[in-house]
Amino acid sequence: MIEVANRLQTVEEYYFSKKLREVGLLIASGKPIISLGIGSPDLQPPKKVLDAISESFQDANAHKYQSYQGLPELRNAISKFYKAHFSVSLSPNTEILPLMGSKEGIMHISMAYLNEGDEVLIPNPGYPTYQSVTKLVGAKGVLYELDEANNWQPDFAALEKTDLTKVKIMWVNYPHMPTGAQPSKTVFEDLVAFGKRHNILIVNDNPYSFILNDEPKSILSVEGAKDVCLELNSLSKTFNMAGWRVGMVVGDSVHIKNILKVKSNMDSGMFYGIQKGAVEALKCSKMWFATLNNVYKERRDLVWKLADALNCTYDKNATGMFVWAKLPAYLKSEEFIDLVLKENHIFITPGTVFGTKGEGYIRFSLCASTENIEEAIARVE
Incomplete structure (x- = not known):
């Protein structure tokens, strides 16, 4: 056996x-x-998305290996989307990495930054994959509790009383899943400051911004956030494309390069037609x-x-x-x-x-x- x-x-x-x-x-x-x-x-999904993938089958490059960094037009579309909806400026060449769904980004980020024995702050309640991936890479998950009485926001006073010397990553997820809690007016600013104080990479998992929400927010809208923050996003919920597996990680170019080192050894690029469909989705009004x-x-x-x-x-x-x-x-x-x-x-x-x-x-x-x-x-x- x-x-x-x-x-x-x-x-x-x-x-x-x-x-x-x-x-x-x-x-x-x-x-x-x-x-x-x-x-x-x-x-x-939007009809123009389905039309785009159908039309792409005849393109000369449709069935070849694709770039590990995604099509330039996809990165441009993500950049324009973030500017239009979050007022966040991102370089399409260096600050955006398309993913086969944001779930794989959790693994890629963890593999890029965590060594065995490093600690990771994980929300409780929160997405179970944060904990399982942390364990799979040999790191230690440290749960930080969220409570209904505090509208499911981090208790920074409690966190500051803990030993944070081994913490490398903190997972956050606003709008929050599973509770649906919106970030408070100051929580993103507090998270950026917390990450800078303790040299912790803050990763906001942000796939639910546009569902029953009139005020979509990105942690990268906070001044100086790119120094210590990454954000994951996805087309799965926003454009009904869960099975397409299209997501992205965005942030500082150094972080993106590090994640690309992992990702480029894990796959051979996203299918061309899916990328063309994603471009059209991101253009939706x-x-x-x-x-x-x-x-x-x-x-x-x-x-x-x-x-x-x-x-x-x-x-x-x-x-x-x-x-x-x-x-x-x-x-x-x-x-x-x-x-x-x-x-x-x-x-x-x-x-x-x-x-x-x-x-x-x-x-x-x-x-x-x-x-x-x-x-x-x-x-x-």
């Missing part, structure tokens, strides 16, 4: 990878499952965002009704494509979602997927039709 690498002893299979197999078996057995668990957009958010608003209103029917409470000021709901005090997250799955055939995500601070919460996805959400309400009622 060939033994697996030690690193596999530190991580489990991704929760959704396991749970979706269970849900798939229920569907195969004839159970009418309604899934409100995964944030996988069910809407179509504000009408695209307004139309998209009209759909999500209608769905969110219904999910609020579903949460009410389940005796949950929630924050109507939260943004993003999820509703983060608090259970009655006596209920446990995983027991509750298993009960709802068994009795009502509705799959909801337990808050514990995102850390211990997610206990007592559940997360609904808005990536389901109004008909399905209405059916879910009827089943619960």
Whole structure:
């Protein structure tokens, strides 16, 4: 028997990878499952995006290896997008690196900066991949707790009391997933100052800025942020292109060069047609965002009704494509979602997927039709 690498002893299979197999078996057995668990957009990308990828098949360079840094026109489109929507200036030649989804960027950044034994500040609750990737590269995750009472913002006073000498990276994610919390007016400024004080690379994971949010923000809009900050972004949620795997990391040219050293050894460039489609997506007008958010608003209103029917409470000021709901005090997250799955055939995500601070919460996805959400309400009622 060939033994697996030690690193596999530190991580489990991704929760959704396991749970979706269970849900798939229920569907195969004839159970009418309604899934409100995964944030996988069910809407179509813009038509011009689909036209662009279709037309690209005939281009002379379409099926060749592509540049590790992406097409120049894609980097230019990302630069213009950041300027138009975040008022952030980025050099398309040196400060932008397209990615095959921002999830791979978490691994690339970690491999570029972390040695075995280095420490990483990870939000609790937060995206599970921050913790698993940290473990896979041999570093140590140090959880910093976020709390509803503080609107899910970092407690810098508490952080300053801890030993930060081994911390190399701090993961942040605003608008926050899973809670939908918006960054406070000062949190990005505080994060930049914190990173400079302790020589920590602050990485903001920012894929939810445009979903049910009238004020998209970038941490790079803070003066001096590029010295200690990177930002990940994605087309997955904003343009319904999750399966296309198009993302980006942006920041100072030195950081981008370091990440490119890893990335260029991991893949051979993004498919040409996908890049051409991404260029068109990034050119979309504000009408695209307004139309998209009209759909999500209608769905969110219904999910609020579903949460009410389940005796949950929630924050109507939260943004993003999820509703983060608090259970009655006596209920446990995983027991509750298993009960709802068994009795009502509705799959909801337990808050514990995102850390211990997610206990007592559940997360609904808005990536389901109004008909399905209405059916879910009827089943619960």
